[in-house]
Amino acid sequence: MNAPLSFLDRPNSYIGRSVPRPNAKRLLNGQGRYVTDIVLPRMLHAAFTRSPHAHARIVSIDVSAARQMPGVRLVATGEDFARICKPWVGTLDHFKGMKSPPQWPLPIDKVVWSGQAMVAIVADTRAMAEDATEAVQVEYEELPAVVDIDAARSTGSPVITPEFGDNVCFRGVLDTGGVDDAFASACHIIEEEFRFARHTAVTLEPRAIVADYDPNEPRLTVHHATQTPYQFQDLYSRHYGIAEASVRVVAPDIGGSFGMKLHVYHEDMAVVGLSMMLGRPVKYVADRIESFVSDIHARDHRVRARMAIDAMGTILAIDVDDVTGIGAFSAYPRTSAIEGNQVIRLIGAPYRLKNYRAGLQVVFQNKVQMSQYRAVGHPIACTVTERLVDLAANKAGLDAFEVRARNLIRDDAYPCESPTGYRFEALSHEVCLAKLRTMMDYDSLRSEQRELRNRGIHRGIGIATFVEISNPSPAFYGVGGARISSQDGAIVSITPSGDVRCLISVTEQGQGTETVIGQIVAEHLGVDRDRVKVITGDTEVTPHGGATWACRGAGIGGETALQAANKLKANVLSVASAILQDHAGKLDIRNGWIVDASTEQQRIELAEIARLAYFRSDTLPPGTQAQLSVAHHYAPQGYPFAFTNGIQGCHVELDAETGFVRILKHWVVEDCGRIINPLLVDEQVRGGVVQGLGAAFFEECVYSETGQLTNGSLADYLVPMAFEMPDIEIGHVETPTLDTQLGAKGCGEAGTAAASAAALNAVNDAMAPFGATISQLPMTPARVLKALGHI
Amino acid sequence: MNEAVNIRVTVNGEVRSHSVAPRETLADFLRNALELTGTHTGCEMGACGACLVLLDGQIVHSCLIFAVQADGAVVETIEGLAQRKAIAELQEAFHQRNALQCGFCTPGVLMTAYGVLARPGVPSRNEIRDALSGNYCRCTGYEAIVDAIETAARRRAEAAAEPEPETAP
Numbered sequence: 040m041n042a043p044l045s046f047l048d049r050p051n052s053y054i055g056r057s058v059p060r061p062n063a064k065r066l067l068n069g070q071g072r073y074v075t076d077i078v079l080p081r082m083l084h085a086a087f088t089r090s091p092h093a094h095a096r097i098v099s100i101d102v103s104a105a106r107q108m109p110g111v112r113l114v115a116t117g118e119d120f121a122r123i124c125k126p127w128v129g130t131l132d133h134f135k136g137m138k139s140p141p142q143w144p145l146p147i148d149k150v151v152w153s154g155q156a157m158v159a160i161v162a163d164t165r166a167m168a169e170d171a172t173e174a175v176q177v178e179y180e181e182l183p184a185v186v187d188i189d190a191a192r193s194t195g196s197p198v199i200t201p202e203f204g205d206n207v208c209f210r211g212v213l214d215t216g217g218v219d220d221a222f223a224s225a226c227h228i229i230e231e232e233f234r235f236a237r238h239t240a241v242t243l244e245p246r247a248i249v250a251d252y253d254p255n256e257p258r259l260t261v262h263h264a265t266q267t268p269y270q271f272q273d274l275y276s277r278h279y280g281i282a283e284a285s286v287r288v289v290a291p292d293i294g295g296s297f298g299m300k301l302h303v304y305h306e307d308m309a310v311v312g313l314s315m316m317l318g319r320p321v322k323y324v325a326d327r328i329e330s331f332v333s334d335i336h337a338r339d340h341r342v343r344a345r346m347a348i349d350a351m352g353t354i355l356a357i358d359v360d361d362v363t364g365i366g367a368f369s370a371y372p373r374t375s376a377i378e379g380n381q382v383i384r385l386i387g388a389p390y391r392l393k394n395y396r397a398g399l400q401v402v403f404q405n406k407v408q409m410s411q412y413r414a415v416g417h418p419i420a421c422t423v424t425e426r427l428v429d430l431a432a433n434k435a436g437l438d439a440f441e442v443r444a445r446n447l448i449r450d451d452a453y454p455c456e457s458p459t460g461y462r463f464e465a466l467s468h469e470v471c472l473a474k475l476r477t478m479m480d481y482d483s484l485r486s487e488q489r490e491l492r493n494r495g496i497h498r499g500i501g502i503a504t505f506v507e508i509s510n511p512s513p514a515f516y517g518v519g520g521a522r523i524s525s526q527d528g529a530i531v532s533i534t535p536s537g538d539v540r541c542l543i544s545v546t547e548q549g550q551g552t553e554t555v556i557g558q559i560v561a562e563h564l565g566v567d568r569d570r571v572k573v574i575t576g577d578t579e580v581t582p583h584g585g586a587t588w589a590c591r592g593a594g595i596g597g598e599t600a601l602q603a604a605n606k607l608k609a610n611v612l613s614v615a616s617a618i619l620q621d622h623a624g625k626l627d628i629r630n631g632w633i634v635d636a637s638t639e640q641q642r643i644e645l646a647e648i649a650r651l652a653y654f655r656s657d658t659l660p661p662g663t664q665a666q667l668s669v670a671h672h673y674a675p676q677g678y679p680f681a682f683t684n685g686i687q688g689c690h691v692e693l694d695a696e697t698g699f700v701r702i703l704k705h706w707v708v709e710d711c712g713r714i715i716n717p718l719l720v721d722e723q724v725r726g727g728v729v730q731g732l733g734a735a736f737f738e739e740c741v742y743s744e745t746g747q748l749t750n751g752s753l754a755d756y757l758v759p760m761a762f763e764m765p766d767i768e769i770g771h772v773e774t775p776t777l778d779t780q781l782g783a784k785g786c787g788e789a790g791t792a793a794a795s796a797a798a799l800n801a802v803n804d805a806m807a808p809f810g811a812t813i814s815q816l817p818m819t820p821a822r823v824l825k826a827l828g829h830i
Numbered sequence: 831m832n833e834a835v836n837i838r839v840t841v842n843g844e845v846r847s848h849s850v851a852p853r854e855t856l857a858d859f860l861r862n863a864l865e866l867t868g869t870h871t872g873c874e875m876g877a878c879g880a881c882l883v884l885l886d887g888q889i890v891h892s893c894l895i896f897a898v899q900a901d902g903a904v905v906e907t908i909e910g911l912a913q914r915k916a917i918a919e920l921q922e923a924f925h926q927r928n929a930l931q932c933g934f935c936t937p938g939v940l941m942t943a944y945g946v947l948a949r950p951g952v953p954s955r956n957e958i959r960d961a962l963s964g965n966y967c968r969c970t971g972y973e974a975i976v977d978a979i980e981t982a983a984r985r986r987a988e989a990a991a992e993p994e995p996e997t998a999p
Contacts (some may be wrong), residue, residue, distance in 0.1 A: 548932055
C-alpha cells in the first residue's frame with residue numbers, strides 16, 4: 040500500500056523537504072572560489088609587523104630598512120592611515136554610559152594587546168612582505184599590562200584609556216524587585232561561581248580580503264570573506280569618504296564565519312587604505328597565528344550566581360553578577376556589550392521566574408577584542424541557569440527532569456514575558472522535555488548508570504533547557520544608532536527562457552542559505568527548484584539588507600523571498616490573464632505552467648509568457664506592460680525577536696584516574712518553527728553542538744600574566760576532532776511564528792546554546808559519587824582531577 | 831639560498847616544469863603556480879588536514895613539504911581525483927548527506943576518505959572517526975562526514991560482492 044499523499048506530494052512542494060544543496064557540488068570538486076583563492080592583475084600582498092607587548096607606548100618607528108627590502112612597494116604606519124581614515128568607536132546609544140576609545144587601522148601612540156598590527160608592509164609576494172616586517176624597528180616603552188578582570192577593576196590598576204578614569208566599558212543592571220524578600224523566605228539557597236574561558240572561532244579559512252581601489256572613477260571593490268557585505272560597504276564608504284554607490288563588497292565562498300567575520304578588523308581596514316595609497320589591488324590573508332591573536336575571541340566571563348527555591352523545588356528568585364573581559368576596546372560596529380547583555384537577559388528565560396536581579400560589568404583588559412560569536416551570550420546564560428537548576432534539584436531531592444517539569448513555563452501560558460523583558464510568542468518547553476526523555480530512554484540510562492557505578496564505571500547524564508533569540512528587529516542594533524539592517528531585500532525575475540533568478544541580501548557561508556531561498560521561491564512561484572538560481576553576497580547586484588547573522592537568514596530572508604515570489608507570481612498571472620483573456624484569480628502556476636486553478640489543466644507555459652513579454656510585446660493586448668522582475672523588501676514586525684527553544688541531553692563517561700571525559704552520546708530536541716529543509720536544520724544543530732562541546736571540554740585562549748597568548752596554534756589550542764565527538768540525535772517540535780507567512784525561526788545557534796550546559800551537568804553527575812563538583816569551562820582533565828581532589 | 835630551483839613534477843597526470851623558491855611549500859606551489867586552489871591551507875603546520883594531497887600514492891600534508899622535495903614525484907590533488915572520477919561515489923554520498931558546509935576542509939576530508947576506501951572491507955564508524963583524526967572541520971560536527979564515508983564504503987563493498995555482469999562474447 041502506498042502511504043497517503045501529504046503536502047510534500049504537491050508539485051513544487053519544497054518547504055519542509057530535505058533537498059541537497061546545489062552549490063555544494065562545486066565545493067566537492069575543489070572548485071570553491073574563496074577570497075583566499077582570488078588573484079587580480081597587478082595585485083600586491085600585505086603583511087604586518089605586530090606588537091610583542093600587551094601594553095606599551097610607541098616611542099619611535101624606523102621603517103627605513105624595511106623600505107629597502109626586496110619587492111617592497113609600500114610601508115605604512117598609523118599616522119599614514121589617520122590622514123585618510125576616520126576613526127571608529129564601538130558603542131551603541133541604547134547602552135547608556137558605554138565607552139570605548141577611538142580606533143584607527145594602525146595604532147598611533149600605543150599598543151594595547153600583544154599581536155596588535157603595528158606597521159603595514161605591501162610587497163610583490165606575501166613572503167617578501169613578511170621578510171620586510173622583520174626589518175621594521177620599533178622602540179617601545181612597556182606599560183603594565185591589565186590582564187585579569189579583577190585586577191582591571193581594582194583601585195590603583197593601570198587604566199588602559201586614562202581619559203575614562205577606569206577600565207569599565209559598560210555597567211548593566213536588571214532588577215524586578217522582590218529578590219531579597221524571596222531569598223529571605225527561601226527553603227534552600229544555591230550558590231555557585233562559574234568561569235568561562237576565552238575561546239575563538241578558528242574558522243578553517245582564516246580572514247581574507249582583497250581591496251581594489253581604482254582612483255580614476257574613483258571606485259572601491261573589496262572581495263571580503265564576510266557574512267555582512269552591506270555593513271562593510273557602508274563602513275568603507277563612510278570611513279574612507281568614498282560614495283556608497285561606488286563601493287562594492289563581494290563575499291564569495293566563505294570558509295566558515297560563525298559571527299567572527301562580521302566585525303571590523305584593523306588589518307582589513309588597513310588593506311582598504313593600502314589599496315587607496317597604491318591604486319592597486321592589495322590582498323591580505325591572516326595566517327593561523329595571526330588569526331589567534333587578531334580574530335575576535337568569545338565569552339570570557341565570571342558569573343557569581345544564587346538561586347532561591349522553596350521546599351517543593353520551585354524557583355523563587357535568581358541573583359547574578361557577570362563580569363566579562365573584552366580586550367582594550369569595544370568591537371565595531373556591533374560592540375562587545377551585546378554578549379554580556381544577552382547573558383543577563385537570558386538567564387532563567389525558560390522558567391516561570393518572577394524575581395530576578397542581575398549586574399553586568401564589561402571590562403577592558405590588554406587582550407584582543409572579545410565580541411559576538413555563534414550563540415552570543417546563550418551558552419553562558421544557559422550553563423549558569425541549568426547548573427543552578429540541577430543544584431536546586433539536588434537540594435530538593437528531585438530528579439533533573441522533575442525539577443524542570445515543575446518550573447518550566449507551561450506550553451499553554453503564551454504569550455508571556457520574561458522578567459528581563461523578553462516577549463515570548465509561543466514556546467514548547469514541556470513537549471520538548473517529554474520528547475527528550477523518550478529519545479534518551481532516560482530511565483534505562485539511569486538504571487545502567489547505577490549498575491555501572493557498582494563496577495567502578497562512572498557515567499553521567501546531563502540535560503539543559505534553552506531559549507534562543509532569532510529574527511532580530513531593529514531592537515538589536517538599529518535603535519542604538521548602528522547602520523546594521525534588520526530588513527532584507529530580494530529581486531526576483533523571470534528570465535526570457537522562463538527560468539527564475541533571485542538576488543537576495545542574505546548570504547551563504549555553507550549553512551544552505553541559497554538552497555532554502557531557492558526552495559521557498561520555487562514553491563511559492565510554482566516552478567521546479569532546478570530552474571531557480573539564487574545569487575547572494577555582492578552589493579553591486581543584490582539589494583541592501585541585513586545578510587546572515589543572529590539566526591535571521593531563514594526567518595527574515597526567507598520571508599522576504601516568499602513575499603517577493605508571491606508578488607512576482609501575481610505579475611505573471613496578470614500577464615497570463617491578458618493573454619488568455621481569463622480572470623487572473625482563476626489561474627495558478629504549477630511546474631512552470633500557467634494552469635487553471637481548479638482543474639490544474641495546463642493553459643500556457645511560463646517560458647512562453649516570458650518569450651512574449653520580452654520579445655513579442657507587440658502581440659500582447661494593448662496596455663499590457665509585463666513586470667517580470669520584482670524588487671521587494673521585508674522588515675520584521677510584531678515581536679521584536681522570534682524566540683526558539685529546545686533542550687539537550689549529554690551522556691559522558693568519566694575516567695576518575697586521568698580526568699578524561701568521553702562523550703558517549705548527545706541529544707537535541709529543538710523548536711525552530713517551520714522547518715524549510717530538515718537535512719540542513721539537523722546539520723546546523725549538529726555543527727552548533729560540537730562548537731558547544733569544544734567550549735565545554737577543549738577550547739581556551741591561554742594568556743600569561745603579562746598578557747601573552749601562549750597557545751596560538753592548532754597544535755596547542757585544542758578544537759573538537761572527529762574521534763572525540765559523539766553521534767548526535769536530533770528531534771524536532773514545530774511551533775511556527777505567526778508574525779510571518781513562512782513561520783520560520785532560526786536554528787543556527789540552538790546547538791551551541793545548550794551543549795556546554797548539558798555537558799557540565801553530565802560531568803557533575805558523573806562526579807557525584809565522589810562528592811566533587813566543577814563549574815569552570817573548559818573541563819580539561821587537569822581541572823577535573825582538581826575537582827576530584829587528585830591534584 | 832634564495833636562488834630559484836627548477837623542478838619537474840607530474841601533477842594530476844601532467845608533467846609540469848617550474849622554477850620555485852627553495853622555501854616555497856608544495857601547497858603554495860600547487861595553489862599559486864599551478865592555480866590548483868582546491869588544496870587549502872588552514873594551519874600550515876600539519877594539524878588541520880586541509881592541504882592533504884597524494885605524493886607518489888601516499889597521502890601527505892602539502893604544507894609540510896617544500897615544492898623542491900616533490901621534484902620528480904607524482905602528485906595528485908582534489909582536482910585530479912575528481913577529474914578521473916576516483917571519488918565520484920564519495921562526492922555523491924557527501925552531497926546527498928550534506929557532509930559539508932563551508933567546504934574549506936572538504937578536499938582534505940575527501941583525500942582521507944579516498945584512503946579509507948582504498949582499504950578492503952567496510953570500516954566501522956570508530957575506524958572512520960579515527961581515520962579523520964587529522965581533519966579539522968568547524969562546520970559539520972563530523973557526523974555527516976562519517977555517515978557519508980560509511981555509505982560510500984558500504985556501496986563499494988556491495989558492488990564488489992555482486993557477480994560480474996555478463997559481457998557479450
